[in-house]
Amino acid sequence: MREIRSAEITEKVAKLAQEANFYLNDDLLNALDKAAEEEISEPGRYILEQIKENAQIAASENVPVCQDTGVAVVFIKIGNDVHLDGDLYEAIEAGIRKGYSEGYLRKSIVADPLSRQNTGDNTPAIIHTEIVPGDQLEIVIAPKGGGSENMSRITMLKPGDGKTGVKDFVIETIEKAGANACPPLVVGVGIGGNFEKSAYLAKKSLLRDLDDHHADPEIAKFEAELLEAINKTGIGPQGMGGRTTALAVKIEVFATHIAQLPVAVNLNCHAARHKKIII
Amino acid sequence: MHIKTPLAEKDLEKLKIGDRVLLSGTIYTARDAAHEKLVKLIEAGKDLPIPLSGQVIYYVGPAPAKPDKVIGSAGPTTSYRMDSFILPLLEKGLKGTIGKGPRSKIVREVMQNQQAVYFAAVGGAAALIARSIKKAEIVAYPELGPEAIRKLEVEEMPLIVVNDLAGNDLYQQGRTKYKID
Numbered sequence: 001m002r003e004i005r006s007a008e009i010t011e012k013v014a015k016l017a018q019e020a021n022f023y024l025n026d027d028l029l030n031a032l033d034k035a036a037e038e039e040i041s042e043p044g045r046y047i048l049e050q051i052k053e054n055a056q057i058a059a060s061e062n063v064p065v066c067q068d069t070g071v072a073v074v075f076i077k078i079g080n081d082v083h084l085d086g087d088l089y090e091a092i093e094a095g096i097r098k099g100y101s102e103g104y105l106r107k108s109i110v111a112d113p114l115s116r117q118n119t120g121d122n123t124p125a126i127i128h129t130e131i132v133p134g135d136q137l138e139i140v141i142a143p144k145g146g147g148s149e150n151m152s153r154i155t156m157l158k159p160g161d162g163k164t165g166v167k168d169f170v171i172e173t174i175e176k177a178g179a180n181a182c183p184p185l186v187v188g189v190g191i192g193g194n195f196e197k198s199a200y201l202a203k204k205s206l207l208r209d210l211d212d213h214h215a216d217p218e219i220a221k222f223e224a225e226l227l228e229a230i231n232k233t234g235i236g237p238q239g240m241g242g243r244t245t246a247l248a249v250k251i252e253v254f255a256t257h258i259a260q261l262p263v264a265v266n267l268n269c270h271a272a273r274h275k276k277i278i279i
Numbered sequence: 280m281h282i283k284t285p286l287a288e289k290d291l292e293k294l295k296i297g298d299r300v301l302l303s304g305t306i307y308t309a310r311d312a313a314h315e316k317l318v319k320l321i322e323a324g325k326d327l328p329i330p331l332s333g334q335v336i337y338y339v340g341p342a343p344a345k346p347d348k349v350i351g352s353a354g355p356t357t358s359y360r361m362d363s364f365i366l367p368l369l370e371k372g373l374k375g376t377i378g379k380g381p382r383s384k385i386v387r388e389v390m391q392n393q394q395a396v397y398f399a400a401v402g403g404a405a406a407l408i409a410r411s412i413k414k415a416e417i418v419a420y421p422e423l424g425p426e427a428i429r430k431l432e433v434e435e436m437p438l439i440v441v442n443d444l445a446g447n448d449l450y451q452q453g454r455t456k457y458k459i460d
């Protein structure tokens with residue numbers, strides 16, 4: 001058993017929430033550089049240059065890349081040899097509260113989806129927990145803005161719809177989203193499982209490194225095929241026309257029922273933020 | 280191209296979709312909750328907390344200002360959510376809106392009839408846009424937090440014309456131009 005103090009979790013979460021909002025990861029910055037070089041549309045290049053400059057300003061001034069500092073989505077992997085001196089969820093919520101307040105991040109959460117009173121501290125976070133072997137605690141914070149989340153979709157296809165059905169649904173989602181999701185996008189696709197599992201897979205796929213390839217070569221091929229098709233839509237940076245509609249497509253799959261083919265498409269904007277620590 | 284607020288007809292006439300504009304002067308912020316309140320006031324025939332004639336509304340809910348800054352990161356929010364509120368504001372003389380994403384057909388038609396334009400700011404370029412905001416003051420609904428109405432003084436705020444007076448739409452034309460069948 002390894003003892004982890006909840007005060008330490010709170011401190012680390014507070015810091016991580018700010019870092020996730022201030023500093024984009026290198027894989028994303030490299031993808032933006034490459035897109036700016038290759039984009040053939042003139043407004044597209046201008047927009048990509050603004051996005052790159054914005055990332056530099058945010059990092060140098062320690063201010064959020066985007067004013068929509070999002071719902072704090074937190075992924076936890078907790079080793080079964082870890083012992084905590086308090087409540088894990090309370091420690092994380094306290095960290096989000098502290099990070100969003102001390103980092104001057106926007107508080108975008110309303111307590112009730114219908115009466116809509118702002119909670120004032122960006123809690124509650126959305127926390128996904130996995131129990132794994134070992135004595136470590138891994139925390140990933142992925143702030144998720146409203147623009148791209150609002151354009152995300154889920155469907156229950158028929159098994160016979162197959163790959164073509166999945167592809168059509170993904171393209172239709174991108175086309176409906178257009179400029180609203182702040183392209184260039186990172187597209188997360190969850191295939192299989194059931195209704196909620198497919199959405200979880202789609203969200204989780206957004207945490208992958210943009211340069212990686214899926215371990216299954218067939219899925220890796222499908223990712224490349226979808227990316228190519230998405231970039232033929234012409235939507236381009238900020239929807240103003242161009243060939244960089246998405247920077248990457250990530251797919252995660254899971255076993256499913258004989259009668260089902262669930263597909264979830266979680267769109268992430270170019271402010272595709274996530275940071276990880278291991279305690 | 281440099282333009283100033285309040286927007287003059289001769290400036291608006293020159294704007295074409297895809298033009299890069301650097302906007303300077305006073306603009307006002309409003310999002311969903313503030314729009315709902317403004318429209319209720321108009322329907323009740325009451326005075327508004329901000330002027331509309333010749334003015335520009337920016338759809339933004341900024342991040343809080345750090346102590347050494349006038350405002351936090353302040354990029355545009357998605358405009359379609361304001362489509363159901365904008366018609367009475369256009370009738371009161373609103374000449375420009377700033378946001379991201381396409382407007383509905385009816386909004387585009389009424390904008391053209393009322394000779395108003397729609398600009399996009401780059402969604403997510405929020406720290407860069409904040410640099411062009413020189414003053415910010417809450418003028419209505421402070422209880423709405425990030426959704427309060429703010430009066431902003433902007434200098435060379437970088438925008439792109441999306442809907443011009445001729446009724447063109449950059450999103451439609453841009454997509455068609457670069458689509459590969």
Ligand code: SF4
Nearest residue numbers: 066145147182269403
């Ligand atoms: S979609 Fe992303 S980049 Fe665009 S405003 Fe929302 S959080 Fe910011």
